[in-house]
Amino acid sequence: MGEAEHILQDLPCGCVVFDGAGTITFANRTLCSVLNYQPDAILGHSIEKILTISSRIFHQTHFFPLLKLNGTVSEIFLTLKPMTGSPIPVMVNAKIQNESDPICYVCVFVPVWERRKYEEQLLETNRVQQKALDENAMLNRLKDELESNQFALDRKISILSERSQEYLQMGKIFMHDMQEPVRKISLFFDTFMRNAHIAPNTDDARHLSVIKKSILRLRSMMGSMLDFVQVSNASDPMTLLNPADLIMEARNQLMREKDAIDFNIKIGELPEFDGRQTQIKRVFYELLKNAVENKAPDRALSIEVTAVISEENIYRNHSSKYKYTDHIKIEFADNGVGFDSQFNDYVFRLLNKLNTDSPGLGVGLALCKQVISSHYGTMKVKSRVGEGTTFIITLPLRQIADYTN
Numbered sequence: 001m002g003e004a005e006h007i008l009q010d011l012p013c014g015c016v017v018f019d020g021a022g023t024i025t026f027a028n029r030t031l032c033s034v035l036n037y038q039p040d041a042i043l044g045h046s047i048e049k050i051l052t053i054s055s056r057i058f059h060q061t062h063f064f065p066l067l068k069l070n071g072t073v074s075e076i077f078l079t080l081k082p083m084t085g086s087p088i089p090v091m092v093n094a095k096i097q098n099e100s101d102p103i104c105y106v107c108v109f110v111p112v113w114e115r116r117k118y119e120e121q122l123l124e125t126n127r128v129q130q131k132a133l134d135e136n137a138m139l140n141r142l143k144d145e146l147e148s149n150q151f152a153l154d155r156k157i158s159i160l161s162e163r164s165q166e167y168l169q170m171g172k173i174f175m176h177d178m179q180e181p182v183r184k185i186s187l188f189f190d191t192f193m194r195n196a197h198i199a200p201n202t203d204d205a206r207h208l209s210v211i212k213k214s215i216l217r218l219r220s221m222m223g224s225m226l227d228f229v230q231v232s233n234a235s236d237p238m239t240l241l242n243p244a245d246l247i248m249e250a251r252n253q254l255m256r257e258k259d260a261i262d263f264n265i266k267i268g269e270l271p272e273f274d275g276r277q278t279q280i281k282r283v284f285y286e287l288l289k290n291a292v293e294n295k296a297p298d299r300a301l302s303i304e305v306t307a308v309i310s311e312e313n314i315y316r317n318h319s320s321k322y323k324y325t326d327h328i329k330i331e332f333a334d335n336g337v338g339f340d341s342q343f344n345d346y347v348f349r350l351l352n353k354l355n356t357d358s359p360g361l362g363v364g365l366a367l368c369k370q371v372i373s374s375h376y377g378t379m380k381v382k383s384r385v386g387e388g389t390t391f392i393i394t395l396p397l398r399q400i401a402d403y404t405n
Contacts, residue, residue: 014080014090014109018047019102022064031109036083047107052079052087063092067105071096080109089113179222186215221361236278238399243270243284243330246277247305250285254292261292263301270307273328274399279371284332286364287391291334293358294389303334312394314376326397327377333390338383347381375399 008015014031018024027042035042035050042049048056055078067073072095080088094107189212198204244267251265265288288303295301307330315321339347339354346352348369353362368391372379377395 011108013111016042016047016050016107016109017097017104018107019104022047024049025104034082034088034109034111035080036085041083050080050082052081055079055081063094067094067096071098077112078109179219182215182219182222186219189215217361236276238274238276240272241275241277241280242272243280243305243307246281247284247288250281250288253285254288258289258292261295261301263292263295263303265303265305268304268306270305270330271309271328271397273395273397275375275395279374283368283371283393286368287332290364291336291389294334294336294338294355296335296337296386296388299335301334301336303332305333306331309397310394312396314396316376316378327394328397330393330395331390332393333388335388338385338387338389340385341383344381344383348379 008026009028009030011028011030014034015026015028016024016031017026024042024045024047027037027039029039032039032042037050048059051059058078063073063076063078074093076092076094078090078092080090082088089112090109091112092107092109094105097104097106193208193212198208247265247267255262291301291303307328310327310329311324312327313321314323314325337355343354347354348365350366351362352366369379372393372395375395376399377393379394380392381389382392383389
């Protein structure tokens, strides 16, 4: 036995022998070295002394009962508890020795340091796989949500397309079906007035005067509505615009058509931006006309146009969506009569006007706001009574990748 014991002492793995009560009767030098124990610190003690708490439980409930039942166990993983240092993962092979008296059990412990690494890699692989599954589930949810949004958007586009066609049809009605009856009424009324002999300052004369004013207002309203429809649906292409040039063209047009009073206009450095030339020029025209019509009586009219570049969120109806792009913010300021801030929204509504003495029906600013909205921009106003009014227009610098000339 001496030579055999010598071989056991120098095995390249730990070896321990314990009896039926679990008391260690032999532990080789390799095991003692691995556990940092002297041999006499292990011999005579329970096998559980060198096991961690979890391995003790496993030893009591599975390992030892299985060993007694089958007489052998193979490739069981336990964790040894050294005197100092970290726990040592080992693979255990054990066998009962029935020939000896009393019966004993021989166990061989092989450290498996790589096992923990493999387990960690396996856990990491599982984590990555689970993350991929979660992301895939999220992508599927987003896909479903996108399809739902696309369906809703398609329905809205269909409705808007139908409304647009109805809107254009309404313009056609104004142009043809209603203008002709009004023209005839106006023609026959003028003929009647030329041939009738109605004394002035009578009730009949006053009634006829009211009728004539109503006819003129109706013709003016029809013309304004038709103009509103036509400008809002202008089909000219999106191009790169020079706003300073368009403002001067609008000024010259206003001076020719309206015989407007001369005014001083100061134009700062205005960056170019994408837009439909006919519509944007009309916006500038309406803003100049509005300034002329609301000029302060005690001072010369002065208009100043400035602009800055700013980062704005392109999402206007989704409060949780953000994507910032370059926008031009144009301020169109005059020193006219101004108005109270409570009318800031009122002035942009169709057929609303604050100055009842001015010509027109209150279509201009509503037209401006609709044009700016169709360019995916915003239009606001700030004003103070007696000091003047400033219109603030915010538009994306770029709306399309390629310009169509």
